[in-house]
Amino acid sequence: MYRRFEQWIDIFREAPTETPPNKVLAFYIYYLKQVWPSFATLLVVGLIGALIEVALFRYLSRIIDMAQGTPNVHFFSDNALELTWMVVVALVLRPIFIGLHDLLVHQAISPGMTSLIRWQNHNYVLKQSMNFFHSDFAGRIAQRIMQTGNSLRDSAVAAVDALWHVLIYAISALVLFAEADWRLMIPLILWIIAYVISLYYFVPRVKERSVVSSDARSKLMGRIVDGYSNIATLKLFAHTSMEQQYARDAISEQTEKTQLASRVITAMDFAITTINGLLIVGTTGLALWLWTQSLISVGAIALATGLVIRIVNMSGWIMWVVNGIFENIGMVQDGLQTIAQPVSVTDKKGAPRLKVDRGNVRFEDVHFHYPKGDSIIEGLTLDIRPGEKIGLIGPSGAGKSTLVNLLLRLYDLPSGRILIDGQDIADVTQESLREQIGLITQDTSLLHRSILDNLRYGKPNATEEQVWEAVRKARADDFLPLLSDSEGRRGFDAHVGERGVKLSGGQRQRISIARVLLKNAPILIMDEATSALDSEVEAAIQESLETLMKGKTVIAIAHRLSTIAKMDRLVVLQKGKVVEIGSHTELLAQQGLYARLWHHQTGGFVGMD
Incomplete structure (x- = not known):
């Protein structure tokens, strides 16, 4: 009853x-x-x-x-x-x-x-x-x-x-x-x-x-x-x-x-x-x-x-x-x-799912400003070819992270378009858009759940073998088996605390990299992906990151220019506009903003073959 x-x-x-x-x-x-x-x-x-x-x-x-x-x-x-x-x-x-x-x-x-x-x-x-x-x-x-x-x-x-x-x-x-x-x-x-x-x-x-x-x-x-x-x-x-x-x-x-x-x-x-x-x-x-x-x-x-x-x-x-x-x-x-506040970013009625066959990303005359804020992006146009690896460079406030947020459609554009394989991201479902993009950020946030739950956020139906393979590639297999929590759970079953506070920054970032490896999306965004890693670990997983990037369209943001200098093209932003574009060697030869940033960081002692 x-x-x-x-x-x-x-x-x-x-x-x-x-x-x-x-x-x-x-x-x-x-x-x-x-x-x-x-x-x-x-x-x-x-x-x-x-x-x-x-x-x-x-x-x-x-x-x-x-x-x-x-x-x-x-x-x-x-x-x-x-x-x-x-x-x-x-x-x-x-x-x-x-x-x-x-x-x-x-x-x-x-x-x-x-x-x-x-x-x-x-x-x-x-x-x-x-x-x-x-x-x-x-x-x-x-x-x-x-x-x-x-x-x-x-x-x-x-x-x-x-x-x-x-x-x-x-x-x-x-x-x-x-x-x-x-x-x-x-x-x-x-x-x-x-x-x-x-x-x-x-x-x-x-x-x-x-x-x-x-x-x-x-x-x-x-x-x-x-x-x-x-x-x-x-x-x-x-x-x-x-x-x-x-x-x-x-x-x-x-x-x-x-x-x-x-x-x-x-x-x-x-x-x-x-x-x-x-x-x-x-x-x-x-x-x-x-x-x-x-x-x-x-x-x-x-x-x-x-x-x-x-x-x-x-x-x-x-x-x-x-x-x-x-x-x-x-x-x-x-x-x-x-x-009861209205949702500001919504899918259009009957919006189709995004289909990514090649991975071409195009920004067309993009303008954007945050609510009650000054303009961040002004008339930006950028074409990223399928499988191309580009680095976004610029001083703080230039609009690098904002551009990534717009590609993920965390905000809607007041003017301009962003296309992926010719499909306007405003016309497709948000879920399908974000399914096709892998993201590794500097400030890695984990859910207060088990390590395995956090890893499978990248691929919910991943097998145990697939999870272990991603963990090994991210060089996280050395510390994961040793983790434990206050309730005696160990290894993959250990809970990481709110936002992952029980782990070091480097541990959180390696778990984040393993999660994106599992997701295996055709478009990859790396926002200071290795900033929390020490030099030894960064060198150890560099090969894994290069494997991860193969066949993908990659957008990388890094303040340490040496980490993205080998990208196919470097795009230099200033005040929301593209001011320089080219390879590392070409941009050094132009003696512009990139060259000044490079020499400022290296002090003139780091060279590039």
């Missing part, structure tokens, strides 16, 4: 649209529509459950009146049928519907809907451009993904539960009071008006301050995670006190915003408690007066008093529920700032 409810919601279903709505109400409807059968059932079960609760108070009144009007010895025999029905409602129907309610909430909706929201939001955020992730804390993005699912689910379930309790208790109480004496309705009607006015005044203020509090909480999480992620920098620069102050400011701000939100909650609690006291005193006093006038029975007094106390208790619950609903709505609204 549990499993049937647990499998009711398909948590991995496809999102109905590419982009989630960026308005709160539309965002709620977007997800509630996907799980509407479970919520429709919850509404029906909640209705019946609320009616049963009200019926129990009605039974209390009937039992008192029956006890007064029936001789003791005949009480059970004269009222057997009605008493039996009361027993069935209390011992059979009530547990059944409470159990159904709990199964729906705790087995179906609570885990299922939350996971569905997180899955779809995570998938959507993964499609965002690099600029999206560079503009925010990773911790804050992750927290908003996690909290939005919880908050949306909690507020939706609470709203359904509160809806029926408010409507059924209020309407049933009014009907039952009217049956006894219409005047009993007066305190309840006045209370309902005062209660609604209180909620109308306080709830929007709770929501407004909850949004501010949630944003401060996300900011705090982002700062803490940022510190943990860069713990090596924190330790090396001995700035623990600075980091503490950085977090202290965020904690202080978050505490202040939470206290401001709590002020409204405290004031609302006091106001609701005051009008609840007036309801109890007014209804009980009026019921006693009506009884002294012989206008209602003792059972009616018990009904009115018991039902009013129940309504008062429920009103306190409703107050916290409504407060929770709008606090959660505030968190959802905060999450929307991250989750």
